[in-house]
Amino acid sequence: MRRTTLPLAVCGLSLSLLATACSSGFDKSEGPAQDSSGKQQLKMLIATSGNAETSAVKAAAAAWAKATGNSVTVDIAQNIDQQLGQSFAGSNPPDVFYTSADQFSTYAKGGSLYAYGGKLKDRDAYSPALTRAFTYDDTLYCAPKDQSTLGLAVNTALWKKAGLTDADHPKTWDDLEAVAKKLTKDGVTGLSVNADYNQLGAFFKQSGSWLTSPDQKKMTAGDKANVAALTYVKKLLTEGVLKFPKDLDSGWGGEAFGKGKAAMTIEGNWLAGAMRKDFPDTAYKVVPLPAGPGGKGTMAFTNCWGIAAKSKHQAAAVDLVSELTSDGNQLKFAKTVGVMPSKKTLLETYKQQNPDSAAWADGTAAAQLPVNAPGMRQVMAQFNTSLAQLASSDPAKLLADLQKNGESVLGGSGR
Structure with missing residues (x-):
């Protein structure tokens, strides 16, 4: 199966790191001082399926950076679970990163994620099953990136x-x-x-x-x-x-x-x-x-755009995610990467543009997310x-x- 969300191992870490990285120990009530400068340097970590996805994400991030005056460095993970776990245990995690549904609750429980779901202006446009996948303790933490x-x-x-x-x-x-x-x-x-x-x-x-x-x-x-x-x-x-x-x-x-x-x-x-x-x-x-x-x-399978609780660029990161999940970018990613939009409001357009994929799109109405x-x-x-x-x-x-x-x-x- 060709998916980035499937590997099943406990964070991919040694047991000594597991207690620290997966539980994190990070105090949810306090966050780092935020950078309020005009030009900020953000780091992004993704687990890519190939050159098409890498190019699409880098192009979207570069367009946002050009429009805002900020910069974004996009790194490709070799083992994203392991790399995220280690970065959460340290003090310098990426600002924005892919978060798989099967790892989300562990990261949220450990206090490693910044809960920005309430700041999404179009949160009601997302498929409800997907937002439930990224809700912990009744709080929507992150925007679903796409779905399959x-x-x-x-x-x-x-x-x-x-x-x-x-x-x-x-x-x-x-x-x-x-x-x-x-x-x-x-x-x-x-x-x-x-x-x-x-x-x-x-x-x-x-x-x-x-x-x-x-x-x-x-x-x-x-x-x-x-x-x-x-x-x-x-x-x-x-x-x-x-x-x-x-x-x-x-x-x-x-x-x-x-x-x-x-x-x-x-x-x-x-x-x-x-x-x-x-x-x-x-x-x-x-x-x-x-x-x-x-x-x-x-x-159904999905990832979200996670933002680190320890990021010093949370406001800029939320703005970047808003651009990455815009209607235009979701449809562009669907065309170049092969995923489906995470927004239910875009599925009919997706089917019109991809008639051979209609059965997959229609399946969202009766889909079950993994445990x-x-x-x-x-x-x-x-x-x-x-x-x-x-x-x-x-x-x-x-x-x-x-x-x-x-x-x-x-x-x-x-x-």
């Missing part, structure tokens, strides 16, 4: 070869199983999906449940609907119509799909860029994910390790273990 959702990509040539038409695009789990069976032949597997809850999680959402309560204070992984969802996925594996990418000699679902080893995959809108670059001859179409017993559901409660990152990493063995495991046992491990962090029973 999951859709079902189908190889149109293999689809037609199997005698299928647009009318056969799966609407239900039974439909998905049926078309996957028809497509599994001649060395091609019907469906390939990453062995990762960030993608398989769509089935939990479609079951009508999720792994935690909406406020993420209780675990609900052991819910019967979740067990039914994971049992369904195991059934597809057992039937041989679903294979994880590693079983197709591929690093992720998009690679198996692009190589023609799988006729369908469940991936996000980052797939479009990968297909253009690596598999330009593979024709495909993206359609909505099928609904489950609980209705429609997909996963991002403080302390849960390692728990979810362990769950992903277990999912890789789903074909030979008891789904109820895997979810019971997740329930237990999650309760050790969140406390209490959610059932």
Whole structure:
């Protein structure tokens, strides 16, 4: 999977740094003296997906700097979680930086972030699910940078070869199983999906449940609907119509799909860029994910523009973020980087400009964000390790273990 928000490790730091960096110890009630000079020098740290994203961010930052008389140095992180953790533990963090949804609450709890959400003039334009992702203790901390959702990509040539038409695009789990069976032949597997809850999680959402309560204070992984969802996925594996990418000699679902080893995959809108670059001859179409017993559901992924609590340039940083998240820049980033705007008010324009991505954009209405409660990152990493063995495991046992491990962090029973 080609996303910058997925690596699951506890801050990427040694345990000695973890207590300092993730908990920070920074006093939320006091901040550094602010620079009020006319020309300020800001530092920005980003985790880029490639040259297109790097160039787009640098160009937007340079345009703001030229207009305001300030300057912005944009650095590219090799391991942004580790670098941010170390900078928070020190005294000189970047002023503005990418903050992943799964790290946000840890940073907010530790006092490492400046809460500027109340200063956003267009905060109501953002998709509510995204602002909830960056809200801690009822305070919106930062502006969502962009978003991605999951859709079902189908190889149109293999689809037609199997005698299928647009009318056969799966609407239900039974439909998905049926078309996957028809497509599994001649060395091609019907469906390939990453062995990762960030993608398989769509089935939990479609079951009508999720792994935690909406406020993420209780675990609900052991819910019967979740067990039914994971049992369904195991059934597809057992039937041989679903294979994880590693079983197709591929690093992720998009690679198996692009190589023609799988006729369908469940991936996000980052797939479009990968297909253009690596598999330009593979024709495909993206359609909505099928609904489950609980209705429609997909996963959503996002980052925000974080501002350091220790920054001496907070007012200028907020102004920079306001420019980076302007309507014009959001649509420009969508075109050059392949992400979707984080503002719900821009999604219709985005669909008009990117009609092939409509299924991803429409998915925002039924999207579930990954678990991002403080302390849960390692728990979810362990769950992903277990999912890789789903074909030979008891789904109820895997979810019971997740329930237990999650309760050790969140406390209490959610059932």
